[in-house]
Amino acid sequence: MPELPEVETVCHGLAPVLEGRRLTRVVAYRPDIRVPLPPDLGQRLTGRTVRAVERRSKYMLWRLDDDQVLIVHLGMSGSMRVYARNAPPIGAHDHVEFVTDRGAVIRFNDPRRFGLIVLSDRASLAHHPLLAEIGPEPLDPSFDGPALAARLKGRNGPIKAALMNQKIVAGLGNIYVCESLFRAGISPRRRAATVQGGRALRLIAAIQNVLRAAIAAAGSSLRDHRQTTGELGYFSHSFAVYDREGEACPGCTCDLAVNGGIRRIVQTGRSTFYCPQRQR
DNA sequence: CTACCATCCTGGTTGC
DNA sequence: TGCAACCAGGATGGTA
Numbered sequence: 001m002p003e004l005p006e007v008e009t010v011c012h013g014l015a016p017v018l019e020g021r022r023l024t025r026v027v028a029y030r031p032d033i034r035v036p037l038p039p040d041l042g043q044r045l046t047g048r049t050v051r052a053v054e055r056r057s058k059y060m061l062w063r064l065d066d067d068q069v070l071i072v073h074l075g076m077s078g079s080m081r082v083y084a085r086n087a088p089p090i091g092a093h094d095h096v097e098f099v100t101d102r103g104a105v106i107r108f109n110d111p112r113r114f115g116l117i118v119l120s121d122r123a124s125l126a127h128h129p130l131l132a133e134i135g136p137e138p139l140d141p142s143f144d145g146p147a148l149a150a151r152l153k154g155r156n157g158p159i160k161a162a163l164m165n166q167k168i169v170a171g172l173g174n175i176y177v178c179e180s181l182f183r184a185g186i187s188p189r190r191r192a193a194t195v196q197g198g199r200a201l202r203l204i205a206a207i208q209n210v211l212r213a214a215i216a217a218a219g220s221s222l223r224d225h226r227q228t229t230g231e232l233g234y235f236s237h238s239f240a241v242y243d244r245e246g247e248a249c250p251g252c253t254c255d256l257a258v259n260g261g262i263r264r265i266v267q268t269g270r271s272t273f274y275c276p277q278r279q280r
Numbered sequence: 281c282t283a284c285c286a287t288c289c290t291g292g293t294t295g296c
Numbered sequence: 297t298g299c300a301a302c303c304a305g306g307a308t309g310g311t312a
């Protein structure tokens with residue numbers, strides 16, 4: 001599913017066709033996604049102008065001219081596709097279509113239907129249940145090593161689980177947690193509370209570097225992630241450990257047959273990939 | 281409060 | 297080739 005870099009990529013693709021544009025038509029083809037679409041979505045959006053498209057954690061926020069905010073989450077398999085003209089017929093899993101006054105067509109497609117699209121108003125957005133408890137943005141310059149260390153203090157669970165927790169830090173998912181821990185040389189099994197001082201500095205630097213690199217590569221495509229143009233993201237080629245069980249660690253010089261290469265374990269029901277040699 | 285588990289749903293891959 | 301089992305980028309609500 002889309003993590004922070006994938007959502008950022010989708011925002012970049014949508015902003016130029018949506019910002020300053022009026023929605024002339026909004027159609028819900030399949031309202032029964034994880035959180036059912038508002039039944040009056042079409043009426044509430046039609047005629048509205050989109051002022052800004054922003055990202056918060058893994059959520060997209062479309063700020064409208066009447067102080068409503070459309071909150072969009074892509075779930076595990078959601079995508080937004082933009083057609084300047086000549087959009088093809090509605091396809092399988094196209095659940096919502098937006099048309100702008102310039103004729104651009106935007107389709108929300110989500111095979112697993114884990115995504116959501118809801119409306120909030122601007123005044124209560126920060127207190128919206130979906131957003132209220134989300135932690136700091138990892139790319140915010142004020143989120144540094146000491147800030148991360150403070151949020152990990154007292155946590156007895158593994159650092160992997162803590163980084164997956166959106167209340168501790170926003171926007172990370174399974175891929176970028178694995179990649180960040182590898183870059184920082186920290187074992188995913190290490191107790192979160194022990195990531196302090198220099199380790200926390202290395203970890204926040206690793207998180208920021210891997211996210212920036214992934215955004216520059218338009219995200220990671222395993223199966224579902226697409227840019228709004230339909231193109232793939234290409235950061236998957238840069239994975240050091242994710243989905244590379246048994247392959248040689250890119251940082252180890254020793255023989256693959258000796259150290260066994262990248263290992264896969266399961267933590268809180270999710271696959272974790274790491275190098276036991278380099279991550280302690 | 282924290283940690284773990286099952287669950288929502290579809291589709292692709294793997295193994296027999 | 298066919299089919300069943302398993303796995304997948306997330307979030308949540310329940311339980312211990």
